Amino acid sequence: MLDKLAQAIFAYTPYPTREEIEAVAQALVIKHPCLKDPGSVFGWYSWKFSLRFKAQNFRQKLRQAGCPELSVNKRSSSPLKSKRIKRAKKSEANFLPGFPDGKSENDLEVERTTLVSEMKKRKIDWKLVDKMMDNTYSLRRKEIVKDKPLVAQVQERWSALFFVPQIESEFARLTSVNLKEVFFSGLDQYLDRFLELFKAKSGLPELTKLTRALDICTHTKRTILLLGLSHFLRDDALAKTVEAGMKVGLVMVKDGEEIVDVSVVLEEAVVLTDLKDIPSAVAMLMGLLYCLNIDYPKNQKYTFEVIQKVFMNIGGGQCSSLVHGLRNRLLRKTM
Structure with missing residues (x-):
């Protein structure tokens, strides 16, 4: 049995x-x-x-x-370590699926080239793109997991993957989770508790500046939480106003104190633009990290762990001691 x-x-x-x-x-x-x-x-x-x-x-x-x-997940016996380690996150339900019944790798490659041609058209048939992206999922995962291509190479071969609806669809294929729905729900669940923690944290000027913005409604509470999270956890900032030297994160365009545009950066290159707010941009960044099988940067690991395991409750059964302690504080009736 x-x-x-x-x-x-x-x-x-x-x-x-x-x-x-x-x-x-x-x-x-x-x-x-x-x-x-x-x-x-x-x-x-x-x-x-x-x-x-x-x-x-x-x-x-x-x-x-x-x-x-x-x-693909066996430890290499070679003493040389890859500079771009990519591993399966424990919450990925369909990490490396087999090819569809009756389909060979050559069949899926033909469909991929058709998909590339469709994406070059002036008027794209998005229903057809959805169908072909779904059909070629197993080929895409095989390439990403086994070959470990650079993000630029994935963009060249799978340009459709770098559009918001396709990021959401790919994330659902991989984890069986609705990306935005779960992320925003978890964000709102802990919103007020996190802001209380931010206000109680003395000695961090960036947090003080952000919490003061609540009084003048410059940003939404969601935005303040996400902008302040990395400072609270003492990680590198998740969002900046310049992209120079940024490996993973968000680039903001501001008009005074107002954020008017946000872009996603991966491997020091902008891969997604025209995102109007920080919460949506963070959701898309998380989606792309999963879809492209990229590990969280060490200097931002706690920020991404909180987003994944606390806000989204994906793989939350196994947390670092820091994040486990933080979640317990958030669930207390009093701080």
Whole structure:
């Protein structure tokens, strides 16, 4: 039975999170009450550990057998480390899917070239683009995960991916999550608590300046939270007014104190423009980091971890000690 469950879990994701393992264990005892563990409070606790062990064992056997979906994540024996490490985030449900039934790599490559031609037209058929992007998802993931191309190379081959609707669609394909809906919902959930923390944080001029802006309504609360988050966590700033030297982040264009335009920067190049507000731009930046399989920069890791695991609650079962402590403070009734 455990072997069958391990196979079913692998079909969904080769790297199940703790929450996903727990969900399977709970579903097992709900469907078959006779399997409840009399020694635990909930009746499924021991099943969780058995499933975790079985899933790890099943994954190891497949890796030894040369499963392509797992071989891309094997540690290299080479002493030389890649400068552009890209890893699967544990929340990615469809990290490296197989090609559609009846489709070969050559078939999908033909469809990709058709997609490129369509994107060059003056009047683009977006319904056709949606269909072709969906059909070629597995080819795109294979290229991004195995070849680790530069962002500029992905732009050349998959230009449609750098439009807002396609970023949202790709993120949903990868994580089964609605990007904007989940992000804004989580942002609003913690909004007031974060602003209280910002006001209580003395000695940080940038936070003081931002919280004062609340009184004159220069920015929305969402914008102030996101602009202040990296300062609060003592990371490098997520958004700046200049792009020189920026590897990952946002570039703002201001008219006085008002933000009139925002662009997304990846690998020191602007990849998305004409975003009118910071919250939408942060959502698109998160979407692109997932879609392009790019790790969070070390000097901004806590900022992105809070966005992913606190605001979006994706992979939130495993947090750094800093983010875990912060989330506990946010959930308290009093600061």
